Amino acid sequence: MKNLVMNPYLPLDEHIPDGEPHVFQNRLYLFGSHDRENGKEFCELDYVTWSAPADDLSDWRYEGVIYRKDQDPYNPDRLPMYAPDVVQGRDGRYYLYYCIKFQDSIHAAVSDKPQGPYRFYGQVHYKDGRVMSENQPYDPSVICTEEGNFLYFGFAPCMINIPRYKSQDLKGGSVVRLADDMLTVLEGPEVVLPSEKYAAGTSFEADPYFEGPSIRKIHGMYYLVYSSVHTHRLCYATSSRPMSGFQYRGCIISNTDVGYRGRREEDQLNSEGNNHGGLVEVDGQWYIFYHRHTSLTQYNRQACAERICIEEDGSIPQVCVTTSGLNAKRLPGVGVYPAVYCCNLTNGHMGALNSLGRSNKAADFPYLTSDEDGRYVSNISSGTIIGYKYFDLRKTHQIRIRYRRRGENYADGVIRIFAEIDAPDTACRGEIRVKTEVSDRTVPEGTFRKAEGNVQFRDDDQELYLRYVGSGAIDLMEIELME
Numbered sequence: 001m002k003n004l005v006m007n008p009y010l011p012l013d014e015h016i017p018d019g020e021p022h023v024f025q026n027r028l029y030l031f032g033s034h035d036r037e038n039g040k041e042f043c044e045l046d047y048v049t050w051s052a053p054a055d056d057l058s059d060w061r062y063e064g065v066i067y068r069k070d071q072d073p074y075n076p077d078r079l080p081m082y083a084p085d086v087v088q089g090r091d092g093r094y095y096l097y098y099c100i101k102f103q104d105s106i107h108a109a110v111s112d113k114p115q116g117p118y119r120f121y122g123q124v125h126y127k128d129g130r131v132m133s134e135n136q137p138y139d140p141s142v143i144c145t146e147e148g149n150f151l152y153f154g155f156a157p158c159m160i161n162i163p164r165y166k167s168q169d170l171k172g173g174s175v176v177r178l179a180d181d182m183l184t185v186l187e188g189p190e191v192v193l194p195s196e197k198y199a200a201g202t203s204f205e206a207d208p209y210f211e212g213p214s215i216r217k218i219h220g221m222y223y224l225v226y227s228s229v230h231t232h233r234l235c236y237a238t239s240s241r242p243m244s245g246f247q248y249r250g251c252i253i254s255n256t257d258v259g260y261r262g263r264r265e266e267d268q269l270n271s272e273g274n275n276h277g278g279l280v281e282v283d284g285q286w287y288i289f290y291h292r293h294t295s296l297t298q299y300n301r302q303a304c305a306e307r308i309c310i311e312e313d314g315s316i317p318q319v320c321v322t323t324s325g326l327n328a329k330r331l332p333g334v335g336v337y338p339a340v341y342c343c344n345l346t347n348g349h350m351g352a353l354n355s356l357g358r359s360n361k362a363a364d365f366p367y368l369t370s371d372e373d374g375r376y377v378s379n380i381s382s383g384t385i386i387g388y389k390y391f392d393l394r395k396t397h398q399i400r401i402r403y404r405r406r407g408e409n410y411a412d413g414v415i416r417i418f419a420e421i422d423a424p425d426t427a428c429r430g431e432i433r434v435k436t437e438v439s440d441r442t443v444p445e446g447t448f449r450k451a452e453g454n455v456q457f458r459d460d461d462q463e464l465y466l467r468y469v470g471s472g473a474i475d476l477m478e479i480e481l482m483e
Helices: none
Strands: 020-024 027-031 047-053 061-067 081-088 094-100 107-111 119-123 141-145 148-153 172-178 185-194 209-218 221-228 233-239 247-254 279-282 285-293 301-308 335-338 344-346 367-371 374-381 385-389 398-405 412-418 430-435 449-454 463-471 473-482
Touching: 020 081, 020 279, 020 285, 027 081, 061 094, 081 141, 094 141, 141 209, 148 209, 172 209, 185 209, 185 221, 185 233, 209 279, 247 285, 398 430, 430 463, 463 473
Parallel strands: none
Antiparallel strands: 020 027, 027 047, 047 061, 081 094, 094 107, 107 119, 141 148, 148 172, 172 185, 209 221, 221 233, 233 247, 279 285, 285 301, 335 473, 344 385, 367 374, 374 473, 385 463, 398 449, 398 473, 412 430, 412 463, 430 449
């Protein structure tokens, strides 16, 4: 990297979930859905793309709007468009596949350039002209190989109460083979990833298919990444054949870190929300792209990525979510970092997010937010942990924060600093005193103030956790690491 890049790696006001990364013409392109910041439902905005040169994934460039909702003749109401993918066809053109809210069909647009603009091309259909609508055709992912053109898709919300799908037979992730026109179905659909209803007795029993397939061919094997019924988990299956034989291989990443080093569901390190992403190799290094959640709903998702390793046996060990993300090196231990770049945020009993916000409104947990005051970590109460990794902390001897009281809750406590998330109090590396006085009229309400403390890290420390202990609640805007 030529410059510093963190998770999320795009500007903080950009929300691109369901990310599909592809290298075209020596640039890495990110295609995905498009949430509105502080939006009220999934994918409210038109498709855009960002790209970076393959030799510098810190240099992201906005390519603009590549396809609008009003370009699709089957979308007169301009409904949200979900989870797209792009592939280069055998004719050299680029095909963008997508689906529209509550329309059981997959649509395509085409362009001569990966960055668009794209124009409407048609609906995926059978030879007789019938639209392919079986097996809940959402979340398309496409690949062109020497064996053919293959379109993967599927939505199986067996564990979610959606009236539209309650009476349907939700089979799982499916595949069809397409003609070179990239629209006509030649074979299929075939179910390759079973839903919860059909997973018993298969290798997928612990992680049945939910949504979000993403296909790649790696070293002669087809890798199919998907979101399991544990929606925060991106799992993968492999097969030597594109339309059959897929076997479950494991979880690559959870955006709550569940499963990483044995972490349990009840000990998740972020609020629980959906996940969707894909694999890409850039300059010899493999990455998993995924998204995280901000605010208190699933409607505000940001693009993240982590470095992964594909072992000689083809397996992919699970990785954790980090702040350093795409970087090959640890982040500098001297500098100013917006607090919202935290990779872990928990009070020990984080709630699940649903399409209406908190599924348990009695749960009072910390979250990332943005408003006229900026972007900050909000609702930090006693026991909350805010985590960042990985840093080179050998020169870090002081930490300064910018914070304020949360609403009318006057705060009085300390922020204890640790290098391990589950560290006991005896492993504290330092403290920062925080206090907001009821009688302090010199500081206007809502003003962020500064506090600092000394720290003593060990040479091998590379993780940074701030644990608040005290009364009231605070918001955290910024951390500054100092010599």
